[in-house]
Each structure stands twice: as structure tokens, then as C-alpha cells.
Amino acid sequence: MLHPVQWGRMLCAPRFWVDLGEPGVLGAVGMLTLVLCSCSGQTASVPGHLPDSPSQEHKAGLVFIHMDSSLYSLPCSPKEMEVADPTYRWVRERADPKSLSVTEEGHLLFQHFQASDSGNYSCTISYMDHGLPVSQTFHYNVFGYHMPGGLETLLLFQSKLCEDEWTKRFLWDLQERLQQLETEQRCKLQFTTTSCLPSLNNPSDEFIIQVQLEVSFFGPNWDEHCKSQHVEMVIDCYRETIQHNLEQVRLALTRFFKEHKSFHVTGAGISGIIFTNEFISFLEIKQCNMGYGQTKQLQRCLDCCIVCPPGTFSPPKSLQCSSCPIGTYSMIYGVTFCTLCKDDMITQVPGASSVTECVTERTEQAVSIIHRIPLLLLIILPLLLAINFLFILISCYWFQQEYWMSSPTASKKAGISRVTEMVTKFFRIPREGPKPGSPAADDNDTSLLDTSHPDTSTSQGSDEEHTHGAPSPPGTPNFAALTDEGPAVLELEDRRDTP
Incomplete structure (x- = not known):
């Protein structure tokens, strides 16, 4: 016998929610939101019943997961189902070499969620009811997102050499020393641009190595503090965490370069090159990461950056996802640039999401002509009907004229001739x-x-x-x-x- 459905305690993932999008997505009960329970074990329940049909499909709506989230789990059903000996089966829409990790309770696990983990997922829960198999399938559209926030750091070092080989060794050594700071501050440090310029004081013997460093606050376990927060408060917790990490990283980097004023790099044939720190500056940035854009899909966070779906892209320092131009396509989530079609092939319309949409120019012209046929028929058909109608009117007019303009004498002769022939x-x-x-x-x-x-x-x-x-x-x-x-x-x- 089917048991009543209750709003059960959900997973320890307050950073996850389902955006209903429109009324009636989760059924006629008119749910306003899904209540997700944290590890503290908060629960909520509403009366309900499982469907009587042996197999049913449910669209659970849009699911948004913050990028680089700690261990995150997605339930098979958005509501707790009390059934005996259920089995779970998770399926992703497209083939993916990475296997899906599923718990005994049927939860799909994500660790350090990335843009490539976005996509369409479905889970089927199967069980027996009065000896008959019953199954329910829940569909999720999963999107990664992040809150805009970062730090750009400009570093200037003085050196006696301006060679790429020595500069690369210096940057490698600097990155090794900064790894401990990344772990402590739960952030990510990435070198973006490096250039070598002659010094203004002594251009012939001294050079300035300019290094630009980007700091992301979404390092491993960056959201550890927000795990226990309720879903309604998780966005505020993220904002507070990002702002706190911003100040902490700024102080940590300033202290680090005060303690490490110079870096000594050695190599074969040279006793060593000294890179001396001369200047450091910080700039707070509010922009989306590459492959993300502010699409306004997440109503709880309108300024959040949503991962760009297939058929779109987002270049660096862009706030919007743009459709792939004609002649290009993108098949995965979160791409920076679209892929060009091969062999001078083109796409029919912008926003291609598969390589199969690339066609030759002749094929494209033929398809274009086929698409234009309905429009041509719409223009030509009324003209043909008007010509036919006019032709019928003219024919009727001339027929009438010939009939009434014929000689009455000739008609009388024809009548007399027929009578005479009959009598004879x-x-x-x-x-x-x-x-x-x-x-x-x-x-x-x-x-x-x-x-x-x-x-x-x-x-x-x-x-x-x-x-x-x-x-x-x-x-x-x-x-x-x-x-x-x-x-x-x-x-x-x-x-x-x-x-």
C-alpha cells in the first residue's frame, strides 16, 4: 500500500535550491519553494499521497549549485518518500566519462562542483506496491553559478635580467611559496599576465618584471561556514564570507610580500638572479568568471553569474552569455569561446549547440530556400487566385455576350429546320x-x-x-x-x- 508523502528532511546542502520558474511545476499543491534541511535535522511535512499510476514523470525544475561547493548531494525526489526497499537509478542526458556517485539513500553526490557538471539529470525511484512494480522519475536541470567577487593584485619586481627562462623560474618559485597562503585563506591564486620592461632609473642594467595576480575566494571548502545555514539565508552567508575573505586575503598578501622582499633564483652556469619586490596594489573586481553570465534566472540572486549553456559563450571580463556566431558552436557548459565549424562549413542560425548543425554552404542555401518557400507561396498564391477569378469572370462575360448577341432569325431558322426534318x-x-x-x-x-x-x-x-x-x-x-x-x-x- 502506498504511504503518504511528507515534506521530509532534505540534505546537508543549504546552498542548493529548486527554482520553480512557474506555478504548478511540482504539482497542484502549489508549492512556493522546496525546504532543504541542513545537517541539524530540521524537518517539515505536509500531507499528501503518492500517485496511483505505476509510472509517473515529474519535472522538479531548475537546480542551482554554487561552483566549487563542498560535498553536495542532490536527492532523487524533492520530497521524502516512505516506501519499502526502493531502488534508485540516476541518468545524465549526455554521455559523460565521469561516473556518477550515488549514496544508499539515492542522493547524487558532487564534490567541488564545476561548470562541466551542469546539465540535465533524471532519477527513477522504483518500489513494489501490492506486488506490482511502481516507479517515479524526477527530472532536474542543474546549473552552476557563482557570486561575483574577486581581487586583482599588481606586483612589480626589479631584476638584472629580462629573459623568459628566468622569469618562468621566478614565477614557479613564487607560486610554490604562495600555496600555503591559498590553503590558509581558502582561496585560489592565478598568474594572468607577465611582462618585462626596462627600468626608468637604469634602462641598460635594470629591468622591471610586472606580474598580475588574480585571487578567487572560492577555494577548497570556502563555504564550510555556510553549511549549517538555512536555504533562505545561504545567499547572505555567501556574501558575508566573500567580503570577509577579501579583507583577509588582502592582509595576508601584504604581510607575505613584506616578509619576502626578495627572491633568489639559481640556475646552471649562473650563480643566481635576485628579484626584488618594489610595489604591490589591490583592486576589487565585480565580474563574472569566464563561461558565466548574469542571465537573471536565479531569482534569489539577480546579480549572480549563471553558467553559459551549450550554444552560448562568455569571454573574459564579460557579464553576459552570448549566442555562438554563425559558423561556430559550443557543446558544453561554461565555454569561453565557441568552436569553428570545419572545412568551410557554416551554421544556419546563431546559437548552434552541436557539431551536427554545421553544414556546407550549398546545403545551407538549399535549406534557406526551403525555409523561404512558405513565404513565397504566401505571396504568390493570392495572386494566382486573383488571376483565376478574373479569368472566370471574363469567360462568363464573353459567353453571355455570344449567347444574347446571336441572331433571332438564325435561331428561328434552326427551329423550323428541326421541325421540318422531324416531319419528313x-x-x-x-x-x-x-x-x-x-x-x-x-x-x-x-x-x-x-x-x-x-x-x-x-x-x-x-x-x-x-x-x-x-x-x-x-x-x-x-x-x-x-x-x-x-x-x-x-x-x-x-x-x-x-x-
């Missing part, structure tokens, strides 16, 4: 041709010859011999019987008045 065929009587001087020469008379019977020609010849030399009176045509089958003779008299 019915009685099988041939019509004599018109005679000279007779009214038969008028266009109103027609001559029809029925050749359907073999006796027709014979009878016609006899009649012509009989009437030769004795023409019928004008205006009185006679029709003779063609066969013996019809005894009666039809005579048509001309009823027209003669003068």
Missing part, C-alpha cells in the same frame, strides 16, 4: 429541291433527302418524269408517296395570298 422522317417524304423562279430559292426553305429506304430513288425518278414538262403551279409544291406502304398522299398547300 416521320412520313418518309422527300423534299423536292427548289425550282427556278419559285419561292423555294428563299433561304427559309430546306431540302431533305431520306435515303433510308431502297425505293426512294426509284419513286423519285418516276415523279420527275411525270412532272417534266408540266410544272406545278407556283407556290404549290406536291409530295408524292415513296412506297406502297403509305396509301395516303400529303399535300401541303401554300396558304400565302397570291397577288
Whole structure:
């Protein structure tokens, strides 16, 4: 039997929260936020029930984890589920050579979270209910972020030589000595730029080695103090920790270079070169790291820098993630520059997130034409419909004109001719041709010859011999019987008045 769902105590990771993004992401109960419990064991509970369906999908929303966080764990379910003998299975969206570390409770572990750990994760919890298998899958979109804050340090050293080999040895020795300071202050020190310039006092014999040093406050276990803080207070704890570390690192570096005024570097063939510290200055910076940008996705920290997703990049000292230009792509999170397509290939639109989006120029042109076809049809189709409609109107107009402009006399002639033909065929009587001087020469008379019977020609010849030399009176045509089958003779008299 399914047990009620309770808002349980969550993990010892107050730096983690789920951004609901929009209402209803976690169900109809209308949760405003997920309450994550710290190691102190704080709990909260609300009544609820597990779903009755044997398999269900849940979108848990966006998860933000501060970069370089200490050991962090992501629960399989955003709410504690009291089920018997559950099994857990975590899956990442894309293939990753690094195996996922999962606890017995089904928590996914991250240690020193990095930008590359960002991505889409899903966890399936399976258990038995009344002998039937039941499973629920929870999907997370995990993003790394960091709070802007750092320190730039400018160092000037005087030396007798200006050679790259000796400068590299000096920097290596300096970095070795600063490692203890990094451990004590829980920060990171990185040399960014180095240059060698002639000294203004003695340009021929003395040189100035200029070294720029960047200090990041997110060293190993930098957030140890904030672990016990509640999720609502973790951002404030981060800010206080960064500001405190800023002052501590500034004092520690100043004290270090006072104690180490000069550095003696030795090498083969040379007794040694002395690098003397001449100047040190500090500059507090408020900028995003490379591969991060202020996207305003994390509502709890609007000025925080979110890792740039695939298809975007962020160069050094930039506050925004930009889409990869056409002809480039980025497949991972937190890139500084996008990768160029090979073999003169290009992408169709900016923001490509896969190498498969790189196509040849011909393919791109073909795809561009295909995309333009709907627009061309939208323009041409109404024009074609208008032309067809106009053609139909013109055709109807000319048809009407031809019909009404036809001669009434011609129509009457056609009607009389059809009646005469019907009568002649019915009685099988041939019509004599018109005679000279007779009214038969008028266009109103027609001559029809029925050749359907073999006796027709014979009878016609006899009649012509009989009437030769004795023409019928004008205006009185006679029709003779063609066969013996019809005894009666039809005579048509001309009823027209003669003068």
C-alpha cells in the first residue's frame, strides 16, 4: 500500500535550491519553494499521497549549485518518500566519462562542483506496491553559478635580467611559496599576465618584471561556514564570507610580500638572479568568471553569474552569455569561446549547440530556400487566385455576350429546320429541291433527302418524269408517296395570298 508523502528532511546542502520558474511545476499543491534541511535535522511535512499510476514523470525544475561547493548531494525526489526497499537509478542526458556517485539513500553526490557538471539529470525511484512494480522519475536541470567577487593584485619586481627562462623560474618559485597562503585563506591564486620592461632609473642594467595576480575566494571548502545555514539565508552567508575573505586575503598578501622582499633564483652556469619586490596594489573586481553570465534566472540572486549553456559563450571580463556566431558552436557548459565549424562549413542560425548543425554552404542555401518557400507561396498564391477569378469572370462575360448577341432569325431558322426534318422522317417524304423562279430559292426553305429506304430513288425518278414538262403551279409544291406502304398522299398547300 502506498504511504503518504511528507515534506521530509532534505540534505546537508543549504546552498542548493529548486527554482520553480512557474506555478504548478511540482504539482497542484502549489508549492512556493522546496525546504532543504541542513545537517541539524530540521524537518517539515505536509500531507499528501503518492500517485496511483505505476509510472509517473515529474519535472522538479531548475537546480542551482554554487561552483566549487563542498560535498553536495542532490536527492532523487524533492520530497521524502516512505516506501519499502526502493531502488534508485540516476541518468545524465549526455554521455559523460565521469561516473556518477550515488549514496544508499539515492542522493547524487558532487564534490567541488564545476561548470562541466551542469546539465540535465533524471532519477527513477522504483518500489513494489501490492506486488506490482511502481516507479517515479524526477527530472532536474542543474546549473552552476557563482557570486561575483574577486581581487586583482599588481606586483612589480626589479631584476638584472629580462629573459623568459628566468622569469618562468621566478614565477614557479613564487607560486610554490604562495600555496600555503591559498590553503590558509581558502582561496585560489592565478598568474594572468607577465611582462618585462626596462627600468626608468637604469634602462641598460635594470629591468622591471610586472606580474598580475588574480585571487578567487572560492577555494577548497570556502563555504564550510555556510553549511549549517538555512536555504533562505545561504545567499547572505555567501556574501558575508566573500567580503570577509577579501579583507583577509588582502592582509595576508601584504604581510607575505613584506616578509619576502626578495627572491633568489639559481640556475646552471649562473650563480643566481635576485628579484626584488618594489610595489604591490589591490583592486576589487565585480565580474563574472569566464563561461558565466548574469542571465537573471536565479531569482534569489539577480546579480549572480549563471553558467553559459551549450550554444552560448562568455569571454573574459564579460557579464553576459552570448549566442555562438554563425559558423561556430559550443557543446558544453561554461565555454569561453565557441568552436569553428570545419572545412568551410557554416551554421544556419546563431546559437548552434552541436557539431551536427554545421553544414556546407550549398546545403545551407538549399535549406534557406526551403525555409523561404512558405513565404513565397504566401505571396504568390493570392495572386494566382486573383488571376483565376478574373479569368472566370471574363469567360462568363464573353459567353453571355455570344449567347444574347446571336441572331433571332438564325435561331428561328434552326427551329423550323428541326421541325421540318422531324416531319419528313416521320412520313418518309422527300423534299423536292427548289425550282427556278419559285419561292423555294428563299433561304427559309430546306431540302431533305431520306435515303433510308431502297425505293426512294426509284419513286423519285418516276415523279420527275411525270412532272417534266408540266410544272406545278407556283407556290404549290406536291409530295408524292415513296412506297406502297403509305396509301395516303400529303399535300401541303401554300396558304400565302397570291397577288
